[in-house]
Amino acid sequence: MFRSRNEQRVRELGFDPARLPPGQKITEKWPILHAGDVPRIHLESWYFRVWREVANPIELTHAQLQELPAAEAATDIHCVTRWSRFDVRFRGVRWSELASIVEPRSVARFAIAHAEGEYTTNVPLSALDDPRAMVAWEADGEPLTPDHGWPLRLIVPDRYLWKSPKWLRAVELVAFDQPGFWEHGGYHNNADPWSEERYTL
């Protein structure tokens, strides 16, 4: 019953219900969820780093980042609190572009994303092979709002949205996995919405 009404809503919006992972509901709004406060960011002193197990670590200002070849991709986002939003058009620099610059070492197997403050989250480096994986500064044709992660957000498709940190400051490539903020708090390490990898309790 719940499922069929939900599916009907997805159809009304012109989408294929098969795109909705199990236990998720479609939303047209974009809810805002995070731990703590929205950080106040000063772009003059802001930089973005990719480092550790790479041949060429980089440190880029926001302007330098925007000089790299940009890409746009529509990604479905899935929050562990059970809402999904389809076709969010992110614009930024693909991970593949950054990887071609930094040249990950062969030992690099995980990416630890560091956000402003204490927030970190971890994914296997292979999760960033997807052409939709990027560091983004725009969503749906507008600059990201501070609430949604301006000035930079890591987009990791096909994982629950906590794996796509807002206010991204660095990506650290490492040989061994390091569970992050929510992963330590009982969220699943892998976070695949198609297998409902929500919590580990």
Ligand SMILES: Nc1nc2c(c(=O)[nH]1)N[C@H]1C(S)=C(S)[C@@H](COP(=O)(O)O)O[C@H]1N2
């Ligand atoms: N830096 C940072 N990024 C974060 C979080 C956070 O607490 N800090 N929360 C995550 C969680 S749990 C969710 S559900 C999504 C929500 O993204 P949204 O507010 O853009 O919908 O952001 C993720 N990214």
Ligand SMILES: [Mo]
């Ligand atoms: Mo979340």
